Amino acid sequence: MIVSGSTSQALSAALAAETGESLAVAEYDRFPDGELLASIPDFDDDRAVVVCTTTSSDAHLELLQLQDAAREAGAEEIVTVLPYMGYSRQDSAFKSGQPISARAVARAVSSGADRVVLVTPHEERVADFFDVPCETVDASSLLADPLPDDLREPLFLGPDASAEDLAEEVRDVYGAGDTDYFEKTRDYDTGEVSVEPSDASVTGRDVVVVDDIIATGSTMSEAVGALADGGANNVFATCVHPVLTGNARTKLAAAGIEAVYGTDTVEREVSAVSAASVVADAL
Template sequence: MLVPGASSQALTAALASELGEPLAAVEYDRFPDGETLAAVPGFDADTATIVASTASNDAYIELLQLQDAVREAGAEEVTTVIPYMGYARQDKAFEVGHPISARAVARAVSTTTDRVVLVNPHEDAIADFFDVPVDIVDAAGLLAEPLPELHNPLFLSPDSGAIDIAETVRDAYGSGETDYFEKVRHSGTEVEITPSETDFEGRDVVITDDIIATGSTMSEAVAVLTDGGANRVFCATVHPLLARSARTKLSRAGIERVIGTDTIERDVSDVSVAPAIADVLER
């Protein structure tokens, strides 16, 4: 039986359809003091697959409650699918005395589940933070599906560390070059982008990344491309967090379209990761 987190209801429904499995009835509530309550009234199954993106602190508490609730209801085997893992970019201590937050939340999730499935975590090594087996789904190739026909396409990543995503999207699309920008981060919101050496004038460009958070990096890259004569510029991201004014930044920079998956359910979630997750769950 599939159990949806509040922020992953559409994805869980799609996954239930892929697997031919029923959806559990779930209730999400909040007490007067602000504490959350996630419950599965009437749950009656030996196995449970919880699907919950954790883009907020409340979402993590809700996930832990759902895991505990299905155990309390008698589930003998629990699988936790985290389409988007919050805190995944805090995978090391920034300075002495700081936590490794990705490890902290991974250990908490591990206490009441038997298996975890992640979709494009910030680093694959994050899987090592969990105390249970972890499978990683690579959904980057799905981002090519909604792309229109492109003229002399160029697939760019914001930095060298994400070039594999650009290559995956390019391969799925079927043609084009790949390259990356040089990026220097001066603060949490200030990023300096150095143009790629690849000629992009008159070409359609797709900037790819695992996540668009505040949009600062992407908007800088889009502006460099549009100012330099690129034809059309698209952004393709597995996790369209799009926090704060990210959409406005991208629009002002001249973006043609933002394409994302439903790991975080947004209006730009043009493609579902449900089939890719279903393939892993059925192994």
């Protein structure tokens, strides 16, 4: 039975349709003192697939409660799907005395799971923090699907050299275009930082900026602005995890973005394609 956290209802429904598994109807409540209560009164199965994106501290706690509720209801196996794992980018201690938050979260999740499925983590090594088997699946190949079919001399750009492989993955699925990545250069006299593609010209071309996560939108909007200044035709942004905190969407629009596309690992207005198919393969 698939058990959905409140943050992953559309993905859970798509996953149920993809796999043919039944979908439990979870209930999410809050006590007068603010404490959460997530429950699954109709759960009745030997296996629970708990699907919960953890974009907030409440979502983390809700996930732990749903795992425990499934076990209490008789589940012999609990598979936890983390479409997007909060705190996953805090994968090392940056200063003395700081926690490795990704490890702390992974250990907590492991306490109630028999197996974990993690979708496109920012760093693969985060999977090693779990105390139970953890499989990572990649949803980046899905990002070509919502793009227009008639892109003009398309150029797929990663935000840095390490992300060019991601851009190549999307380009290969799309079936046409070139790839490149952004380079940052600093003027040490003025302190200003400029961002531009490392090699390829963007003049008159449709450009797709590809990333695993768009969070605040600051880096992406800076890149979009640079592309517009360089004479790009239309600029699209696509990402696996459209976190889009605060005014991120407004920043991107103000920078001149044509459209933003993401998956439903984080359910947002821009979630144009479901990660259900890649998650189903891991179940």
